[in-house]
Amino acid sequence: PVLVVDFGAQYAQLIARRVREARVYSELVPHSMPVEDMLAKDPQAIILSGGPASVYEPGAPGIDPKIFEAGVPVLGICYGFQVMAHELGGDVDRAALGEYGKTEATVTDSRGILAGSDDEQSTWMSHGVAVKQAPEGFEVLAHTDGAPVAAMADDKRKLYGVQWHPEVKHSPHGQELIENFLHRVSGLKDNWDPQSIIEDQVAAIREKVGDAQVICGLSGGVDSAVAAALVHKAIGDQLTCVFVDHGLLRKGEVEQVKHDFVEATGIKLIAVDASEDFLTALKGVTEPERKRKIIGEKFIRTFEKAQRQVIEEAGAQGKEVKFLVQGTLYPDVVESGGGDGAANIKSHHNVGGLPEDLKFELIEPLRTLFKDEVRAIGTELGLPDEIVWRQPFPGPGLGIRIIGEITKERLDVLREADAIAREELSKAGLDRDIWQCPVVLLADVHSVGVQGDERTYGSPIVLRPVSSEDAMTADWSRVPYDVLARISTRITNECRQINRVVLDVTSKPPATIEWE
Ligand code: XMP
Numbered sequence: 001p002v003l004v005v006d007f008g009a010q011y012a013q014l015i016a017r018r019v020r021e022a023r024v025y026s027e028l029v030p031h032s033m034p035v036e037d038m039l040a041k042d043p044q045a046i047i048l049s050g051g052p053a054s055v056y057e058p059g060a061p062g063i064d065p066k067i068f069e070a071g072v073p074v075l076g077i078c079y080g081f082q083v084m085a086h087e088l089g090g091d092v093d094r095a096a097l098g099e100y101g102k103t104e105a106t107v108t109d110s111r112g113i114l115a116g117s118d119d120e121q122s123t124w125m126s127h128g129v130a131v132k133q134a135p136e137g138f139e140v141l142a143h144t145d146g147a148p149v150a151a152m153a154d155d156k157r158k159l160y161g162v163q164w165h166p167e168v169k170h171s172p173h174g175q176e177l178i179e180n181f182l183h184r185v186s187g188l189k190d191n192w193d194p195q196s197i198i199e200d201q202v203a204a205i206r207e208k209v210g211d212a213q214v215i216c217g218l219s220g221g222v223d224s225a226v227a228a229a230l231v232h233k234a235i236g237d238q239l240t241c242v243f244v245d246h247g248l249l250r251k252g253e254v255e256q257v258k259h260d261f262v263e264a265t266g267i268k269l270i271a272v273d274a275s276e277d278f279l280t281a282l283k284g285v286t287e288p289e290r291k292r293k294i295i296g297e298k299f300i301r302t303f304e305k306a307q308r309q310v311i312e313e314a315g316a317q318g319k320e321v322k323f324l325v326q327g328t329l330y331p332d333v334v335e336s337g338g339g340d341g342a343a344n345i346k347s348h349h350n351v352g353g354l355p356e357d358l359k360f361e362l363i364e365p366l367r368t369l370f371k372d373e374v375r376a377i378g379t380e381l382g383l384p385d386e387i388v389w390r391q392p393f394p395g396p397g398l399g400i401r402i403i404g405e406i407t408k409e410r411l412d413v414l415r416e417a418d419a420i421a422r423e424e425l426s427k428a429g430l431d432r433d434i435w436q437c438p439v440v441l442l443a444d445v446h447s448v449g450v451q452g453d454e455r456t457y458g459s460p461i462v463l464r465p466v467s468s469e470d471a472m473t474a475d476w477s478r479v480p481y482d483v484l485a486r487i488s489t490r491i492t493n494e495c496r497q498i499n500r501v502v503l504d505v506t507s508k509p510p511a512t513i514e515w516e
Helices: 009-021 035-040 079-087 174-185 194-209 222-238 253-265 275-282 288-314 330-335 371-380 408-427 481-494
Strands: 002-006 026-030 045-048 074-077 091-107 120-133 139-143 151-154 159-162 213-218 239-245 269-273 321-325 361-363 439-441 447-451 454-463 466-468 474-476 498-503
Touching: 002 009, 009 026, 009 174, 045 079, 045 174, 074 079, 079 091, 079 120, 079 159, 159 174, 194 222, 194 321, 194 361, 194 371, 213 222, 213 288, 222 239, 222 253, 222 321, 222 371, 239 253, 239 288, 253 269, 269 288, 275 288, 288 321, 408 439, 408 454, 408 481, 447 498, 454 481, 481 498
Parallel strands: 002 026, 002 045, 045 074, 074 159, 213 239, 213 321, 239 269, 321 361, 454 498
Antiparallel strands: 091 120, 091 139, 139 151, 151 159, 439 454, 447 454, 466 474
């Protein structure tokens, strides 16, 4: 594998992802792993990630310089680059000029990792520390106003470093740099594609499951559908899918899932109506994290209850369901605080929201993958576009889109507004341009309106269309005004108690995609 050494949560993830986009398998390892253990993985190349620390501060994470002597090509990025320069005797210190965001780099030597580069390159930087002098043996390939050494190479030892972040899309030539490092400099061949991911996972699932019974919590979204299809390929009829109607679903969703999914896959499906149960448990709850924890726990209790039916229908009397399949993706894990050193942004219902006394063992075949990889696997497994290209919808459903207490009446209003927005966006042909469009009810906010010559005192609906690559970052979508106008008119006409429609124009960060 290519090892990506993690010096700080989200950067490393993104690098691992770009390596895979270059069709090479990558694995993340924490910087605290001993270098012997890293080398025992027989890496073909190593990338040191960025991170939040400053190399010269006490306690800043470093790396054993043996990593640079193993004959394995190493690329340091941002903090990783500074660590490399520092460990090998370069001069690393506070920058005369910090650079944050878009920065022009002057390329003085376009070869190796910078092969094909123009003399000027737009890059994305985030540093207040700079490499002022490269270590012995290195040549400087590029500089910026704030970074006297912005890129360096030692071709003999195959050591490379860049100050900017080639992994972010705001560095337009970043992917070229990563591919240059992997293919041109390190000589790596392609080895990562949907087919090989499927083969690896199928083998791993078979080995883990043996002859046990397995259930999969199906949400109607892409992730759980692909996870189910993957597990089904591995163990066939030992798998039963359970689709829980928690009363927080969108209009038409139950029918659609039952129909699309069963039709496409032929996997056994049990649908459970647990809406009373969920809504009772959520009564009076307004705090987002509590909503998520309650929903996460209720899902599990519902699966436990469904167990008997699963066993009976599988003709496996006397056995128990041992495993639960979840479509957890890598970003869910990171944002729930599961990544190495990552903060808890929100507890995704299927990660941070799981009860402690969980009786099932988990199977999460997508846990290291990003959405685009999941979609590619879904297509490879033969799932239809209607499933593979569905927009993401969170497991807690409309429950985290009503700001305030969840009641049946509020759910009905939101369901109607959501259906209108989805219909109009679809009609306008925007389904694939928009990553997802949460529709949010600010249930406790009231504003004055006038409808039919009468004063009204209703609640606003927020439209939150976003574009994104992996939901870790997002921008608000520039939906044409006439489409917004149609949605607004229809919602205020057709949804009782709604007298205002507003558009959320915030990116992530600083906001998140969902409002809770
Ligand atoms: P945020 O709001 O964190 O959302 O920017 C990122 C992506 O994750 C989805 N999301 C969830 N999905 N369970 C899920 O299955 C959850 O608890 C959950 N919370 C957020 C959200 O819709 C977006 O696609």
